[in-house]
Amino acid sequence: MSPASTGASTSVDAVSSVRSSEADSRLAPGGPGYRRMSFALFLAGVATFALLYSTQALLPLISGEFGVAASEASWTVAAATGGLALFVLPMSALSERFGRRTVMTASLAVAVGVGLLVPFAPSIGALVVLRAVQGAALAGLPASATAYLAEEVRPKALVTAIGLFVAGNSVGGMSGRVITGWVAQEWGWRVAVGVIGVIAVACAVAFRLLLPAPRHFKPGSLRPRVLLDTVRGHLSDPLLRRLYAIGALFMTVFGGVYTVIGYRLTEAPFSLPQGIVGSIFLVYLVGTVSASTAGRLVGRLGRRGALYLAGGTTAAGLLLSLAGSLPLVLLGLVLITAGFFAGHAVASSAVSRTATHGRAQASALYQSAYYIGSSAGSTVGAMAFRSGGWAGTVTVGIFVVLGVVTITVFGSRAARVAARQAPATAH
Numbered sequence: 001m002s003p004a005s006t007g008a009s010t011s012v013d014a015v016s017s018v019r020s021s022e023a024d025s026r027l028a029p030g031g032p033g034y035r036r037m038s039f040a041l042f043l044a045g046v047a048t049f050a051l052l053y054s055t056q057a058l059l060p061l062i063s064g065e066f067g068v069a070a071s072e073a074s075w076t077v078a079a080a081t082g083g084l085a086l087f088v089l090p091m092s093a094l095s096e097r098f099g100r101r102t103v104m105t106a107s108l109a110v111a112v113g114v115g116l117l118v119p120f121a122p123s124i125g126a127l128v129v130l131r132a133v134q135g136a137a138l139a140g141l142p143a144s145a146t147a148y149l150a151e152e153v154r155p156k157a158l159v160t161a162i163g164l165f166v167a168g169n170s171v172g173g174m175s176g177r178v179i180t181g182w183v184a185q186e187w188g189w190r191v192a193v194g195v196i197g198v199i200a201v202a203c204a205v206a207f208r209l210l211l212p213a214p215r216h217f218k219p220g221s222l223r224p225r226v227l228l229d230t231v232r233g234h235l236s237d238p239l240l241r242r243l244y245a246i247g248a249l250f251m252t253v254f255g256g257v258y259t260v261i262g263y264r265l266t267e268a269p270f271s272l273p274q275g276i277v278g279s280i281f282l283v284y285l286v287g288t289v290s291a292s293t294a295g296r297l298v299g300r301l302g303r304r305g306a307l308y309l310a311g312g313t314t315a316a317g318l319l320l321s322l323a324g325s326l327p328l329v330l331l332g333l334v335l336i337t338a339g340f341f342a343g344h345a346v347a348s349s350a351v352s353r354t355a356t357h358g359r360a361q362a363s364a365l366y367q368s369a370y371y372i373g374s375s376a377g378s379t380v381g382a383m384a385f386r387s388g389g390w391a392g393t394v395t396v397g398i399f400v401v402l403g404v405v406t407i408t409v410f411g412s413r414a415a416r417v418a419a420r421q422a423p424a425t426a427h
Helices: 003-024 034-052 056-066 075-098 100-115 124-138 142-152 155-187 189-210 224-235 238-266 274-292 294-320 326-354 359-426
Strands: none
Touching: 034 075, 034 100, 034 124, 034 142, 034 155, 034 189, 056 075, 056 124, 056 155, 056 189, 056 238, 056 274, 075 100, 075 124, 075 142, 075 238, 075 359, 100 124, 100 142, 100 189, 142 155, 142 326, 142 359, 155 189, 155 274, 155 294, 155 326, 224 238, 224 359, 238 274, 238 294, 238 326, 238 359, 274 294, 274 326, 294 326, 294 359, 326 359
16 A cells, blocks of 8 residues: 555544544433433423414404404414514524524523513504514524534434424423413413513523533524525425425414314303313323424334324324314314324424535524414414314315325335436446
8 A cells, every 4th residue: 555545544534533523422312411402402492382372372362352353363373473484594594603502592582572572562463563573583593403403413313302392392382372371361361471471581591501502513604695505505405395395384284273273162162261272282292292202203104104194193183173072172183283293393303314504594494484384374274264164274274284295295206216216327
């Protein structure tokens, strides 16, 4: 072997050793810092979803105070998710330059500050504006969190780690709605959203104290051309486009169902009190479990198999919720929730694993599509309910789930074609 080749071999070995060392220094279950990181992001997820959907369980009360219909009150939800969808990409660019932890901390700080102002909104218009600002502030958290995990957690543990973050989302969504339901029953919706604001402050402080400093973050560029090139590259990837669409469609169903369910359950034949309606959101615990076990589901069925199962479970839940029996309606909500959170965890983790660069932008595009779906679901679901009752909302949901299945089928066919072409290319 020549000296030159020996030197080249030594260099390759050195590079491989450095890469191996970097990979080994990432966080893994059971390793130092992993529990702190998981709990910190879990709390961030709790605060994000508790704030984002703080008015959803209270829509009948908001409609009553301001004298507006369900379709108008639903804008207090749609404005928040729409603001997040619009600002998630710019905020992800800031996280590429200034760091994931910095942007997540600033986002939570502004969001909880606005959350303390929401109870004092003098009109439905002012309430919608405050909610839009709150959603825009929260935009810095979802994409930055998944990018942080992709950089700081070992690849084999990534699906599980993101599943735990999504589980925090489900706990936040559940606790926010349950707490607001019972508090509002006694003291009104304004006190209820104020309580959520105070809880979010506590979560934000604990998050900042617990989250480990990033060790693998490398600052990127804020130049618009670089950002546009990165976004264009992600949107040109067929797999990423399919994952973005799947996330949006799943959230359209989920947003529509949970925006309208309060109206259905407070009206005849159920006529449930506000506190009980808020407690219905305890079914989010099912989402916590399904999201945190998404990694094992993918290991057994593969990504597309897991998405088929999630879509089928959601559709079954929608159909079951048409029953006039309260236990069957609740079982339907359980299935819808389990299917949604499993599908969301699978799709979002697949985005992080598919993107080889600009992970924050890749995650931001997913989050943008996801929350556009939430805004669309809140608005369309309320409109369908107004015109066709609960059956109208379910009909919209079934068609949207069929969209998820169609996209997944198309992805399976594309994967088979690629597999057949690979040997021919090799030859």
